[in-house]
Amino acid sequence: MAGDEQVQRGAPRRSLILAGGGVKVAFQAGVLQVLLDEAVDLDFDHVDGASGGSFNLAMLCQGQDGRRIADNWRRFRPLSIVQPNPKLPLGESIARLENLRDQVFPMWGLDFNEIRRSPLDATFNVYNFTRHELVVLTPADMTPDLLVACVSLPMWFPPVRHLGNDLIDPVFITDANLDEAIRRGADELWIIWTVSRRGRWRRGFVRHYFQIVETAGYGHFKRSLERIEASNRALAAGEHAEYDRPITVHTLYAEVPLHYIVNVSRAPFRASVERGVQAGRDWCRELGVPLRAPAEAPAAGSSSVSFTEEMAGAVALGEEDPERGHRRARQDGSRLMVHLTIEIDDLERMLDDPLHEAPAFGWVQAPQLGGRLAVEEGAFNLFVNVGDARHKEMRYRLFFRDATGRALTFSGVKHVRDDDGFDAWSDTTTLYVHLLEGHVAAGEDAAVVGAGVLRISPSAFARQLTTFDGRGPGPLGGMRAVLRFGWAFAGHLVKVFGRRAGAG
Secondary structure (H helix, E strand, O other): OOOOHHHOOOOOOOEEEEOHHHHHHHHHHHHHHHHHEEEOOOOOOEEEEEEHHHHHHHHHHHHHHHHHHHHHHHHHOOOOOOOOOHHHHHHOOOOOOOHHHHHHHHOOOOOOHHHHOOOEEEEEEEEEEEOEEEEEEEEEHHOOHHHHOOOOOOOOOOOOOEEOOOEOOOOOOOOOOOOHHHHOOEEEEEEEEEOOOOOOOOOOOOHHHHHHHHHHHHHHHHHHHHHHHHHHHHHHOOOOOOOOOOEEEEEEEEOOOOOOOOOOOOHHHHHHHHHHHHHHHHHHHHHOOEEEEOOOOOOOOOOEEEEEEEEEEEEEEOOOOHHHHHHHHHHHHEEEEEEEEEEEHHHHHHHOOOOOOEEEEEEEEEEOEEEEEOOOOOOOOEEEEEOOEEEEEEEEEEEEEEEOOOOOEEEEEEEOOOOOOOOOHHHHHHHEEEEEEEEOOOOOOOOOEEEEEEEEOOOHHHHHHHOOOOEEEOOOOHHHHHHHHHHHHHHHHHHHHHHHHHOO
């Protein structure tokens, strides 16, 4: 982001406005992939987020690049964000957002210590219902609960109680705080708007509710734009104006085929992100912003598979041997769990090249390290050959930080080999773990700060099977991708254990 130097040389002071729109902001994330990763010499001095746009702003403050922000929405599972509210009969709210705070934020890699240290000039918006005023928060203020408050839409979700005040989504006051951007010196506003402007009244109480949201959000936004236009006309005519300088506005409008809240399938999220990417590129070309070549994408027509895996066990700090660490940790009660989503973007490449890494996203949960800790970067290898075809390893490498901010690496390996007895189950569900000092690349040496063993329980494995999701060409491409992965996985096991199974 640019700073005072840019202002001094006369360049415009730009503000990026990440307007609200519920989960329609998946489209916005696709645009961010272009603005942050592909646009050449396009800097923003300030970024504002309101309602759903606060999600993308938090990721930006975290330091995530555009591709990571977009990928978070590409793999988003809409049913993971909320859970029913048992107090609904008492009139509290339809749903609750603990899952958003405790599961989705870590899956997105949000580390609120990092967010609070963000150097960005950024503003989040929340409405204080107790005091009836709009509150502008900076990254230094942010906590998981306050980010939840930014999207706590009345009736759907309960307000967040903070310092004796009830905080809710600001949409009924603003869904894009242009005034704050101008107050902070912006004279060029780049706005990504996803709230529907169709203006078609439809029946049904749920539709009525969100048409009221559109009335408030878009109605207020139009008034803000009209004030800017009136001020610019007055300045051009030499008359008194509301603002002391002309304000240029660039707005990207989108009708996104997602409901603001109520969605079931993952596929429309991926499609919305890709629409945002294309719209972002078109927007930049329209405004004369040059683009660099995008990062390498999976080959056209390739298949992909994702799944979520949970492993739990015991890890002891101060131990270097996983078995010994596991025994000691079980006595001490030093539990550790990982929750990971593995994204294999190019399935055939993964199966052909055992050293090809698939990204892993999620969290590490360990009370001895400070609780639930977001994975900043993760990688997974499937069946790496070790010596010969009868010994393979499944490898995990996760970068994260403990509650004090100390950088750590979770290095885990499953040894899949033909030992005495039929041990395919234990080999593919037992992970030997080392915790390393710092963020350590594969093959590098580092001090070992802890060790232990994690396992997948039968119930966790059953849940894992329900999370497999595939994509591929053709109407049944997703199903074929999952079956291809399963067949290849079984084939590797046959290569390892087949000699013993065929003996006799």
